[in-house]
Amino acid sequence: xxxxxxxxxxxxxxxxxxxxxxxMLGLCIxxxxxxxxxxxxxxxxxxxxxxxIALFYLNYLPEIIKLTTPVAMLLSSLFTMGRFSTLNExxxxxxxxxxxxxxxxxxxxxxxxISGGQFYFDGWVVPRANRFxxxxxxxxxxxxxxxxxxxxxxxxxxxxxxxxxxxxxxxTKTGSNWRLEEYSSEKQPRLVWRxxxxxxxxxxxxxxxxxxxxxxxxxxxxxRVHPTVSIQPSVTLKTNTTPRLLMQFQRNTNEMTFPELRExxxxxxxxxKDVRQQRIAYWGxxxxxxANFIVMLFGIPISGGQRKAGLALEISMAIVIAFLYIAxxxxxxxxxxxxxxxxxxAAAAPHCVFLLAGMANLLRART
Numbered sequence: 109x110x111x112x113x114x115x116x117x118x119x120x121x122x123x124x125x126x127x128x129x130x131x132m133l134g135l136c137i138x139x140x141x142x143x144x145x146x147x148x149x150x151x152x153x154x155x156x157x158x159x160x161i162a163l164f165y166l167n168y169l170p171e172i173i174k175l176t177t178p179v180a181m182l183l184s185s186l187f188t189m190g191r192f193s194t195l196n197e198x199x200x201x202x203x204x205x206x207x208x209x210x211x212x213x214x215x216x217x218x219x220x221x222i223s224g225g226q227f228y229f230d231g232w233v234v235p236r237a238n239r240f241x242x243x244x245x246x247x248x249x250x251x252x253x254x255x256x257x258x259x260x261x262x263x264x265x266x267x268x269x270x271x272x273x274x275x276x277x278x279x280t281k282t283g284s285n286w287r288l289e290e291y292s293s294e295k296q297p298r299l300v301w302r303x304x305x306x307x308x309x310x311x312x313x314x315x316x317x318x319x320x321x322x323x324x325x326x327x328x329x330x331x332r333v334h335p336t337v338s339i340q341p342s343v344t345l346k347t348n349t350t351p352r353l354l355m356q357f358q359r360n361t362n363e364m365t366f367p368e369l370r371e372x373x374x375x376x377x378x379x380x381k382d383v384r385q386q387r388i389a390y391w392g393x394x395x396x397x398x399a400n401f402i403v404m405l406f407g408i409p410i411s412g413g414q415r416k417a418g419l420a421l422e423i424s425m426a427i428v429i430a431f432l433y434i435a436x437x438x439x440x441x442x443x444x445x446x447x448x449x450x451x452x453x454a455a456a457a458p459h460c461v462f463l464l465a466g467m468a469n470l471l472r473a474r475t
Contacts (some may be wrong), residue, residue, distance in 0.1 A: 116201065119239040123191070124215055125466055130347040135176040140165050149183045156248050164244045170237040171362075174230050178433075182223070182426050185215065185407030193411055208473055219401040226397035231366035239363040255358040263349045264378035267294050271349050273308075278355050281310045286319060288347065303327050303343070310351050311344075319343045351377070361386075366394070384451060388444045391455035392437070402459060403429065405466025409473035433462055 144165075149159055188296065192198040201211050266286070274285025286308040291297035306321035322343045326336040354371050364372060368389040369390055379382045406429050436458040444454025 113206075116206075116211075120188075120192075121214045124184055127187050128180055130174065131180040131183050132176060134178060136169060136172050139172045139176070140168070143168065151248070153249055155243070159243070160248065162166055164241060164248070167237040167240045167244070170229070170234045170410075171241070174226070174234050177222070177226060178399045178403055179426075179430060181219065182403040182407045183423070185404045186411050186423075186426055188215070189408050189411035207231060207277065212470075215235055215404065215408065216401070218396045223398045226400060227394070230397055235363050235365045235368070239359070242360065242363055255355075256356055256360065261354060261357075262379070263354075263375065264380060265347050265349050267378065268292070268297070268411075269347075271347060273354075276308075276351070276354060281312065281351060283308045286317070286411065299327055303345070305343070311424045312351075314344075315350065316344045316346050319345060353408045361389075362454065366390075369393075385441075385445055387451035388441055388454050391452040392441065395459050397454050399433065399459065401464075402463050402466050405434065405463070405470050409469050416431075433458075436461060 189198070192201075198208075198211070202208070229276035254327035255276045258276050258278075261271075261276065263271045263273075265271045268291045270289045270291075272285075272287040272289070273283050284307050286305040288303050289299060290301040292300050298360070302321045302325045303319070304325075306319070309318045310316075311318055320342050322340045324338045324340065324343075327337065352374055353371065356368060356375075361369060361372070372429075373383050373386050373390060376386065407426065410425055440454060440458035443449070444451065444457075447454075449457075
């Protein structure tokens with residue numbers, strides 16, 4: 109009996125995965141065709157080789173997969189269970205002594221595995237592919253330009269230190285008008301120390317700034333007394349702000365991995381920016397992969413009972429569920445911005461609401 113159940117589990121999983129792969133393939137082809145038609149003139153004007161275009165769309169696929177996987181999971185659960193119900197396979201499984209929940213168990217396990225895998229996929233694979241795609245669009249389509257230099261950078265290095273750089277070139281790792289200022293406290297800041305360098309160079313091996321033509325000023329608590337000034341030909345100094353962090357501010361956030369995005373948000377917060385919206389979006393990106401599992405809790409019961417609804421009605425219901433889910437996420441983000449709710453909770457609340465609703469929907473299904 110156990111061997112029969114294992115074979116049945118594999119059969120259910122195989123049918124679901126075949127439907128999922130077919131659905132994602134169709135959605136990816138649709139996205140690529142639409143994008144290609146929009147940018148075909150640009151490719152032709154710049155005489156882009158076909159192999160470069162193919163490489164571009166190969167790196168565009170991860171972003172498409174990220175966007176379409178929840179919809180594909182919902183449709184696959186609908187079509188798979190709908191097929192079982194239409195061919196009376198679901199009835200035969202129940203007649204064999206299996207409850208609906210036992211039949212659905214392998215599908216729910218697969219949903220959790222796919223959600224966990226997509227967490228890594230969304231956080232590390234997609235940003236790197238987006239980085240390549242953005243670089244290609246700059247060179248091949250003339251969309252934007254590659255920034256390797258920054259001007260007049262003002263960074264909060266620590267709560268009591270500010271770093272100001274007049275010019276920095278990331279290719280040569282050199283810059284000019286480098287200044288670091290330290291204050292007595294955050295609430296009542298008084299300048300206590302400042303170091304100025306005419307030129308700077310970043311040592312990528314030791315992770316240190318090499319400063320030249322340096323003047324150092326130390327201020328007394330009584331500002332009526334002149335500061336102590338020392339002149340030095342060169343100084344090495346370590347700061348929290350690195351060239352990699354400086355150049356991150358030139359990139360789009362969808363080109364950053366989860367660790368890079370968190371570092372970017374922390375640096376922005378140290379600089380005095382309101383990053384509540386970015387933190388909500390950051391946690392939302394962490395939780396979004398698990399929408400793959402949540403939508404299955406809606407798709408499976410719709411087709412898992414006695415099949416009365418037609419295919420068109422099921423697709424319509426899937427579209428309604430998807431739009432309601434997206435609307436709930438947007439509402440949650442808006443409420444999170446307006447209230448004092450922790451960013452992680454604001455990002456998770458809409459998903460928790462749909463998770464509970466999906467579990468209630470599953471429990472109501474006929475077993």
